[in-house]
Structures are given as C-alpha cells and as structure tokens.
Amino acid sequence: MLAALLMTLPACTGADTTTEAFVITSGSASLDVPEGAAPEGVEITVSFRDPGVPLPSGYESIGGIYAFTPHGTQFSAPVTITLPYEAPLIAAELGVLRLDDDDDDTWQVVPDVTWDESRCSFTTRTFSYYGAVALTGEDTGDTGTPDTGDTDTDTDTDTDTDTDTDTDTDTDTDTDTDTDTSSPVTDQDGDGYDSAEFGGTDCDDTDPDVNPGATEICDGKDNDCDGVADTDAKSQPTWYQDADGDGWGDSAVSITACDQPAGYVDRPGDCDDADPGVYPGSGC
Numbered sequence: 566m567l568a569a570l571l572m573t574l575p576a577c578t579g580a581d582t583t584t585e586a587f588v589i590t591s592g593s594a595s596l597d598v599p600e601g602a603a604p605e606g607v608e609i610t611v612s613f614r615d616p617g618v619p620l621p622s623g624y625e626s627i628g629g630i631y632a633f634t635p636h637g638t639q640f641s642a643p644v645t646i647t648l649p650y651e652a653p654l655i656a657a658e659l660g661v662l663r664l665d666d667d668d669d670d671t672w673q674v675v676p677d678v679t680w681d682e683s684r685c686s687f688t689t690r691t692f693s694y695y696g697a698v699a700l701t702g703e704d705t706g707d708t709g710t711p712d713t714g715d716t717d718t719d720t721d722t723d724t725d726t727d728t729d730t731d732t733d734t735d736t737d738t739d740t741d742t743d744t745d746t747s748s749p750v751t752d753q754d755g756d757g758y759d760s761a762e763f764g765g766t767d768c769d770d771t772d773p774d775v776n777p778g779a780t781e782i783c784d785g786k787d788n789d790c791d792g793v794a795d796t797d798a799k800s801q802p803t804w805y806q807d808a809d810g811d812g813w814g815d816s817a818v819s820i821t822a823c824d825q826p827a828g829y830v831d832r833p834g835d836c837d838d839a840d841p842g843v844y845p846g847s848g849c
Contacts, residue, residue: 593649593684594631602642610634616694618670624662627651628697636666636692643688650685650697656749656763657699661685664694766790783823795823804829806838813844 586600591611603609614632628650648661661675675695678687685697751763756773759765768790769775779788780799787794801821805814806829813835820826836849843849 591631593647595647596633597645597647598640599642599644602640602644604638604640607635607638609638614694616664616667618664618672620662620696620698621672623701624660624672624698625653625657625701626696627653627659627699630664630694630696632694633692636694638692640690643690645686645688646695647684647686648695648697649683651683653699656751657701658749659685660698660700661687662696662698666693798823802831804831805833805835807835808838809835809841811835811841811844814838 584598584601584603584605587598587603589596589598589609589611592613594611594613596609596611598609610632612632612634613629615630616632620626628648631648633646650659652659659678659680661678662672663675664672675687675689678685749763751759751765752767753760753770754767754773756767756776756778758767758770758776758778760767760770762770766777767775768787772786775786775788775790777790779790781788781791781795781797783795783798783801785794789797791797801823803819803821804826805816806818807814808828812830812832814830814833815835815838816833818838819833820829825831834845834849835843836845837843840848
C-alpha cells in the first residue's frame with residue numbers, strides 16, 4: 566500500500582482568504598487544486614486504500630482504489646484528479662467509479678473522463694473514493710450499483726417493460742430484451758485494419774488511406790505504417806542535376822525523391838551542364 570500524502574491548508578489569519586494552488590501525488594495518482602478552490606484549515610490526503618466495498622457486478626478494477634480525504638470536502642472551484650490504470654487484455658469499455666464515503670455502499674459512475682495510454686483524469690468539487698474500472702459485460706442489473714446498459718434502477722413494484730438485460734432484484738415484472746454487450750470500435754475508419762490503440766496495426770485509424778496494406782505515395786504521410794513517410798514511396802518523381810543553374814538538368818545525372826533536392830530540376834536535356842548559356846533551344 567502506498568503511503569498517504571497529506572497537505573494541511575492554513576486557517577485564515579488576515580484579510581486575504583485565498584488559498585494557494587497546489588498538487589498532491591500518491592504513486593501515479595494526483596490531485597491538482599487551483600488557487601482559491603480549497604477550504605482553509607483542512608488536512609487533505611491522497612492514499613491507495615481499499616474501502617472494503619466490492620465493485621458492482623460486471624466491473625473489474627484496472628488501477629486500484631484511491632481515497633481522497635476528508636470525504637465530503639467541498640471545493641469552490643473544480644479540482645482535477647488523475648488516476649493510473651492498466652488497459653485490460655481484452656477490449657472493454659473503461660470508466661471511473663466513485664464511492665462517497667466509508668458508510669456508503671453504492672458506487673457511482675463518474676462522467677466526462679479523459680483517457681490517455683496509462684492515466685485518466687476528471688474534475689470534481691468534492692472528495693470520495695475513486696478507481697478506474699473496465700466493464701466486463703457481466704452486469705447483473707438493478708443491485709444499487711451502476712448499470713451502463715440503461716438507467717433502470719427500480720426498487721418499487723411497478724409493471725413497466727424495459728429493453729435492457731438487467732436481472733432485477735426487486736419485485737417488478739420487467740421484461741428485459743437487449744444484450745448490453747457494447748465494446749469500443751477498433752476499426753474506426755473501416756479500412757479493415759484495427760487501430761494500434763487496441764492491439765492492431767493501423768497507425769492512423771482516422772484515415773482509411775493509411776494502413777499496412779496501403780501503397781506509400783508522396784503526400785507527407787506514412788501510408789503503409791512502416792514508420793517512415795515518403796522515403797519508400799513507389800512512384801517518386803525524377804530530378805536531374807543542374808550544375809550550371811540554367812534551369813535544365815543533365816539527363817545522365819538523376820535521382821528519384823518525393824521532394825526536390827537542392828541543385829536538381831525536373832527538366833532534363835542540358836547537353837553542357839557546365840555552361841549556363843547552353844541548354845535545349847540555346848546550343849543543344
């Protein structure tokens with residue numbers, strides 16, 4: 566378990582009541598508080614700690630649970646929380662869950678989370694337990710826990726008809742019919758190659774003309790995803806050496822390249838490339 570990191574904000578002693586901005590880190594987790602957002606005289610801690618409340622059915626932890634305390638602390642402006650995570654081996658929907666305090670037994674889904682390769686971040690105005698999770702698709706439904714298939718969390722005795730796959734534990738007579746097995750799209754541009762983000766080989770899944778099966782052309786892009794752009798293009802223009810700078814090149818001295826090299830032109834036919842006054846139409 567990582568040791569908790571603590572910061573005590575000074576109590577007000579004068580007319581200026583603005584607290585300074587600060588950042589607290591614990592392992593790969595962090596809390597970024599802007600100037601004036603934190604209440605005064607509060608000992609703020611960030612720690613890696615299991616609250617003892619199991620995650621909802623269908624969710625798997627992919628980064629551990631972090632406690633941001635004191636629970637219920639209110640900030641006057643949004644603070645940014647960053648959590649670490651390890652992507653699951655099988656593609657799954659990712660999310661962040663929140664548990665309000667030690668006396669709470671209901672996890673809630675955190676909205677508007679931003680993800681990169683190993684960390685996720687979001688803003689909040691209050692403290693709770695937070696953890697990155699993956700949705701395994703084994704959601705058992707209305708158990709007082711988050712359900713990403715629909716918003717039905719019935720605890721009454723209604724007789725409505727839902728279209729989810731929840732197995733309700735209440736006494737309603739819901740008729741659930743969908744399969745709730747959503748997963749991220751791994752080939753967004755539809756070119757037949759999965760994105761490298763999901764273990765595939767497509768180095769740019771936003772462009773259908775870029776994939777390992779594409780032909781490299783002179784356009785500044787790595788069309789065939791081999792790690793280089795243009796240098797191995799199949800159809801590169803021919804450039805001819807223009808040693809005398811008359812705008813005409815020596816047909817016997819040429820190279821192929823996507824970009825025009827210095828000292829080369831695209832017009833061959835100079836019969837004396839040492840004399841700028843001799844070229845096709847003028848002595849040749």
